Amino acid sequence: MGQQAESPAERFGFTTGQVVQEFGWDDDVDEPLREVLEGVIGGELVDEDYGDVIDGVIVWWRKEDGDLTDMLVDVQTALDDGGHVWLLTRKPRRDGHVAHDEIQEAATTAGLHATSTFAAGEDWSATRLAASGR
Numbered sequence: 756m757g758q759q760a761e762s763p764a765e766r767f768g769f770t771t772g773q774v775v776q777e778f779g780w781d782d783d784v785d786e787p788l789r790e791v792l793e794g795v796i797g798g799e800l801v802d803e804d805y806g807d808v809i810d811g812v813i814v815w816w817r818k819e820d821g822d823l824t825d826m827l828v829d830v831q832t833a834l835d836d837g838g839h840v841w842l843l844t845r846k847p848r849r850d851g852h853v854a855h856d857e858i859q860e861a862a863t864t865a866g867l868h869a870t871s872t873f874a875a876g877e878d879w880s881a882t883r884l885a886a887s888g889r
Contacts, residue, residue, distance in 0.1 A: 764791035766873055767881070768839055769811055771797045778803050778830055779815035783851075784843075785876035811839040815879075817851030823858070827865035827884065840867065840884040849878050858882055 769775055769792065777789075777800040792813070793799055800813070812830045816823060830840060842858060845851040859869055867884040875881035 764788060764795055766875075767792065767795070767811075767813075767841055769795050771795070773810035774798075774801060774805075774807070775811040775813060776801050776803070776805050776809045776830070776833070777813050777815070778826065779817075779820060779843075781815065783817075783878075784815050785879050788876050788879070805833075807833065808835050809833050809838065810835055811841070813841045813843060815843045816853060817845055818853050819851060823853070823861035824864045827861055827867060831865070831867075831886075842882045842884055843875060843879045844882065846874070846878055846880050855882075863887070 773796050775792065775796055780802070789800065801809070812834060814826060814830055816826065820826070827840070827842075834840065842862075844853045844858065855869075855872070862869055862884050866887050868887050870883045870885050872880055872882040
């Protein structure tokens with residue numbers, strides 16, 4: 756028997772009990788994906804004002820949101836060693852799309868690099884960012 760493909764939410768790699776901080780929430784985010792992620796971690800995603808150590812980060816990002824490098828530097832502040840950083844951007848031909856070369860440049864400047872990208876919903880792509888050279 757073949758192995759069943761992972762759902763988009765499973766591909767994020769979060770597990771029960773982890774604290775995942777969310778940045779960039781707005782009314783255009785993929786709410787079903789958020790609900791599944793909350794089910795995986797067994798609690799709510801914490802907001803941008805959360806002040807303790809976190810296990811992972813998801814960032815909803817649109818081209819008009821400002822300086823991506825600054826955001827990527829900021830989200831690492833409370834991230835535990837080995838924590839996951841996921842950047843969710845609008846898919847091509849959608850309002851607010853960010854080109855992959857822009858993501859790579861911002862990530863590199865912030866001390867990260869893109870390791871994988873996949874479709875995380877109808878309008879969003881997810882890019883995993885990992886620490887460079889630690």
